[in-house]
Amino acid sequence: MNGHIRRTEDFRWKDIPVSAYKPGGTHFAGITRQLLFDGGEGLRCQLRYFEVAPGGYSSLERHRHEHAIMVIRGQGRALVGERILELATHDLVRVPPLTWHQFRPGGEQPFGFLCMVDCGRDRPERPDAKVVAELRRDPGIAEFIRL
Amino acid sequence: MNGHIRRTEDFRWKDIPVSAYKPGGTHFAGITRQLLFDGGEGLRCQLRYFEVAPGGYSSLERHRHEHAIMVIRGQGRALVGERILELATHDLVRVPPLTWHQFRPGGEQPFGFLCMVDCGRDRPERPDAKVVAELRRDPGIAEFIRL
Numbered sequence: 001m002n003g004h005i006r007r008t009e010d011f012r013w014k015d016i017p018v019s020a021y022k023p024g025g026t027h028f029a030g031i032t033r034q035l036l037f038d039g040g041e042g043l044r045c046q047l048r049y050f051e052v053a054p055g056g057y058s059s060l061e062r063h064r065h066e067h068a069i070m071v072i073r074g075q076g077r078a079l080v081g082e083r084i085l086e087l088a089t090h091d092l093v094r095v096p097p098l099t100w101h102q103f104r105p106g107g108e109q110p111f112g113f114l115c116m117v118d119c120g121r122d123r124p125e126r127p128d129a130k131v132v133a134e135l136r137r138d139p140g141i142a143e144f145i146r147l
Numbered sequence: 148m149n150g151h152i153r154r155t156e157d158f159r160w161k162d163i164p165v166s167a168y169k170p171g172g173t174h175f176a177g178i179t180r181q182l183l184f185d186g187g188e189g190l191r192c193q194l195r196y197f198e199v200a201p202g203g204y205s206s207l208e209r210h211r212h213e214h215a216i217m218v219i220r221g222q223g224r225a226l227v228g229e230r231i232l233e234l235a236t237h238d239l240v241r242v243p244p245l246t247w248h249q250f251r252p253g254g255e256q257p258f259g260f261l262c263m264v265d266c267g268r269d270r271p272e273r274p275d276a277k278v279v280a281e282l283r284r285d286p287g288i289a290e291f292i293r294l
Contacts, residue, residue: 003228004227006238011237040215043215047215047217093150097188116192117190118190118192
């Protein structure tokens with residue numbers, strides 16, 4: 001194993017399947033997942049590539065573990081905490097612990113980002129009605145979020 | 148802290164310094180390091196960006212911890228074990244444990260790559276004369292490596 005995994009076409013890699021974002025659910029849309037690196041000896045993190053089609057969105061969620069993100073395709077928007085971020089290619093985003101977050105494309109092109117995450121991590125939590133009501137007090141967030 | 152770190156110009160980010168590749172030494176050349184993410188809560192890895200100028204090279208070394216690499220700028224070549232890899236933008240490379248490796252640009256443009264690595268890791272080992280002699284038995288490797 002020489003460890004070389006070639007890019008085969010734009011944002012696709014040899015023998016790395018394009019997977020469902022999550023096993024199931026209706027709280028996300030138009031988003032795929034590719035697991036680029038799955039930990040290793042002395043390497044306790046994964047590197048994933050997520051791609052969101054125009055009109056799609058990741059799930060609105062939070063968890064204790066942090067996310068470290070780099071945009072590598074297109075532009076996007078993200079809710080992180082109480083702010084809507086405008087993201088350009090190669091921008092970085094850290095999602096702090098227990099911070100509500102959601103990602104959407106910025107326009108009519110696919111939006112893709114790397115996400116580094118610990119192999120051992122807590123499960124995401126989704127917002128209940130009370131949290132959604134609180135988030136929606138901000139008109140910009142109310143417009144942004146998708147459930 | 149909203150966690151958004153903007154790209155300021157090509158392969159440079161706001162408030163992320165361009166650092167020396169290593170504290171000192173003559174076994175590398177023309178290479179810089181930017182620490183994009185330095186672990187976090189429930190996140191036991193770093194993400195670094197290394198950039199090698201034309202004519203430059205990373206140090207020839209090995210260690211027990213694995214490296215997970217994605218090229219994001221230009222083309223390069225790498226020794227990984229007993230093979231010389233030709234690397235294009237967005238190619239991935241896994242460097243297995245205790246595997247000799249070195250990175251060089253593929254041409255007259257900068258060569259840049261992300262490297263995910265565990266926050267807690269063993270120190271790199273450099274080759275002694277015996278190892279160098281063994282590596283040089285292969286004419287391709289002999290031509291490639293820089294000490």
